[in-house]
Amino acid sequence: MPKIFDENYNLVRVGEGTEDVDNLDPEDFKLHSGFIYHGVPKGVGETDDLEGYFTYTSPSNIAANTTYTIKTITHNLGYEPDFQVFIGEADVSSNTFSHLPYGYVSTGLYYKARINTTVLQIYIDNGPNAWSSGFTDKDYTFKYQIFNTPIKGHS
Amino acid sequence: MIGDNTPKILTARAGYSVDNANDRELSFNSEWPLLPIEAEGTFEVDNTLSAPETIYNHGLGYPPVFKVFYEYGGYLYPTPDSDFGIGITCSVDSNNLYWRDVWFSGTLDLYWKIYRRSIETNQDLDPYDLTAATTQSGEQGKVIIAMPNKDVDDNNPDEIVFNSNWRQLIIDSSKYALADTSDPGYYTLTINHNLGYRPMYWCYYKDSNNEWRQMSSLDVYRATVTTTSIVWKISVGTWGGGAPTLALILYKSTINSA
Numbered sequence: 001m002p003k004i005f006d007e008n009y010n011l012v013r014v015g016e017g018t019e020d021v022d023n024l025d026p027e028d029f030k031l032h033s034g035f036i037y038h039g040v041p042k043g044v045g046e047t048d049d050l051e052g053y054f055t056y057t058s059p060s061n062i063a064a065n066t067t068y069t070i071k072t073i074t075h076n077l078g079y080e081p082d083f084q085v086f087i088g089e090a091d092v093s094s095n096t097f098s099h100l101p102y103g104y105v106s107t108g109l110y111y112k113a114r115i116n117t118t119v120l121q122i123y124i125d126n127g128p129n130a131w132s133s134g135f136t137d138k139d140y141t142f143k144y145q146i147f148n149t150p151i152k153g154h155s
Numbered sequence: 156m157i158g159d160n161t162p163k164i165l166t167a168r169a170g171y172s173v174d175n176a177n178d179r180e181l182s183f184n185s186e187w188p189l190l191p192i193e194a195e196g197t198f199e200v201d202n203t204l205s206a207p208e209t210i211y212n213h214g215l216g217y218p219p220v221f222k223v224f225y226e227y228g229g230y231l232y233p234t235p236d237s238d239f240g241i242g243i244t245c246s247v248d249s250n251n252l253y254w255r256d257v258w259f260s261g262t263l264d265l266y267w268k269i270y271r272r273s274i275e276t277n278q279d280l281d282p283y284d285l286t287a288a289t290t291q292s293g294e295q296g297k298v299i300i301a302m303p304n305k306d307v308d309d310n311n312p313d314e315i316v317f318n319s320n321w322r323q324l325i326i327d328s329s330k331y332a333l334a335d336t337s338d339p340g341y342y343t344l345t346i347n348h349n350l351g352y353r354p355m356y357w358c359y360y361k362d363s364n365n366e367w368r369q370m371s372s373l374d375v376y377r378a379t380v381t382t383t384s385i386v387w388k389i390s391v392g393t394w395g396g397g398a399p400t401l402a403l404i405l406y407k408s409t410i411n412s413a
Binding site: 003016030032043053077082088093097100102115116127147148151153 | 164169182183185186187188189190191192193194195196197211222224229230231232233235236237238266268271272273298300302303310312313314315316317318320321322323324353355356357372373374375377378379380381393408410
């Protein structure tokens, strides 16, 4: 069943202001137990923190048709959880802050993220061009969050 | 603001107390919206499809916020991924979620979520206390809500609706508007957030069918984010069309002060 929201699961309903919760539309609730919300779990058997920040310097040479692992975060949740990763290009352009996958047009060079049942992997996926300047030896920052919700949904 | 004598419900993240928590340490504030999942599902893409294909009839009466991943080689990847050929593939209108990529010829499983919130929402909440979080320790009470017929003590995070110990994906602000054209090189959409850190965000644009799609993330389509504002910028030359209608959702996602 695609629909998650269960309007009748009224265990907890939090509205806003003085309006009676029985008069609210689902969009108006600040919390309703009939929905599911994205949270970053703690204390659920994870090996690494499920949210974080780190810096990275790109290789001095980036070979053609090669991937480079930037960081592997072990979540150990046993399913593929929702996540988001953002990249900041400290050297390339100040104050850029972009979600992954992030690429440079017409270069074949991408920063990407992928997840399976145990790890989130952040990596460079380079296409047919080799690089010894431009994108090499550059400083980047990354922020990531891994959520409790499964990408594949609830059976 | 906490302590402003406005009635509200607060919960704090693990290790913090609502008695003295600042905004970064709270996991819930009844003045802040969360992002409720309305529906989720899977959709197999193959070369027999002729776009548009309706993936799901949500019937909400507005274009909802949505997110799509694809599976390949044992991993799940976020879309849009123009490098792989899964570009801006899906769209929503006030009735449906669609598959819109007529060029993709492979076979893949997509996994999607629709949220109970319109992309077309302008919301700008009050400024928050920006005092840096401090580490505390110790046991505390907490609020945990499990899905129907599930047990909060089973420690299965996928079955948890809400856990006050966890950082939640809290919406700070959102905006949709026709892109500004005052910069001749870029179409832009700006939100002044004044959060004091660079927030995570999601971005959408409206296509020629009046459907909303997720924006790709490229050096020619990207955001300039500071501690006070976000400016989504699209290279006019690369975009090729007229000024698009854009939408941004910002999250209170401080992981550190960067």
